[in-house]
Amino acid sequence: DAGVIQSPRHEVTEMGQEVTLRCKPISGHNSLFWYRQTMMRGLELLIYFNNNVPIDDSGMPEDRFSAKMPNASFSTLKIQPSEPRDSAVYFCASSFAAGQPQHFGDGTRLSIL
Amino acid sequence: QKEVEQDPGPLSVPEGAIVSLNCTYSNSAFQYFMWYRQYSRKGPELLMYTYSSGNKEDGRFTAQVDKSSKYISLFIRDSQPSDSATYLCAPVSNYGGSQGNLIFGKGTKLSVKP
Numbered sequence: 465d466a467g468v469i470q471s472p473r474h475e476v477t478e479m480g481q482e483v484t485l486r487c488k489p490i491s492g493h494n495s496l497f498w499y500r501q502t503m504m505r506g507l508e509l510l511i512y513f514n515n516n517v518p519i520d521d522s523g524m525p526e527d528r529f530s531a532k533m534p535n536a537s538f539s540t541l542k543i544q545p546s547e548p549r550d551s552a553v554y555f556c557a558s559s560f561a562a563g564q565p566q567h568f569g570d571g572t573r574l575s576i577l
Numbered sequence: 578q579k580e581v582e583q584d585p586g587p588l589s590v591p592e593g594a595i596v597s598l599n600c601t602y603s604n605s606a607f608q609y610f611m612w613y614r615q616y617s618r619k620g621p622e623l624l625m626y627t628y629s630s631g632n633k634e635d636g637r638f639t640a641q642v643d644k645s646s647k648y649i650s651l652f653i654r655d656s657q658p659s660d661s662a663t664y665l666c667a668p669v670s671n672y673g674g675s676q677g678n679l680i681f682g683k684g685t686k687l688s689v690k691p
Contacts, residue, residue: 495677505683509679562677565623568621570620571619571620
């Protein structure tokens, strides 16, 4: 069974540009999570969905960040406009249900110049 | 006080050594605990999952939970160079809107030298 698939693996763009990160969760998993990882702050939860519905977005840093999950097999995280401080590795994870082990993708390494 | 704390390391040991990785947490209500391993430029992968106090063993790995001290440990026996990675502990939140979420520590970086 394929794991969590994220795209792109790497993204380099200039400040002010819109960035869209994509995630395909494991089939049959009902919960989807977006994380950001930096050296300073470690792994931070940004938002999570349960059955395609956003449950907790308190980790989203500001209004420049938005996330959608239009169906059970696809989610996006968008940053508009992007800033250099958004540079980080963004991970998507899915699980069968909240509280169950989460399975991570290999992340998107984002650099904002 | 942060909810979950880990010594960032790096921890360097010779091949074959017994490794002890530790984690403390502040919320006494946590009941479930996970350990993840993260290789460089990869996503975290689940290593161990424990429900309660005591030990759980899986091959060369043993997870230990001491709820009275709010202390979690991961032991690696006969460590191998392939164990070189960052190890993240993650209690499962059981309160409010974050119920069921993992609260990750920053991780301990381990290097096993051949």
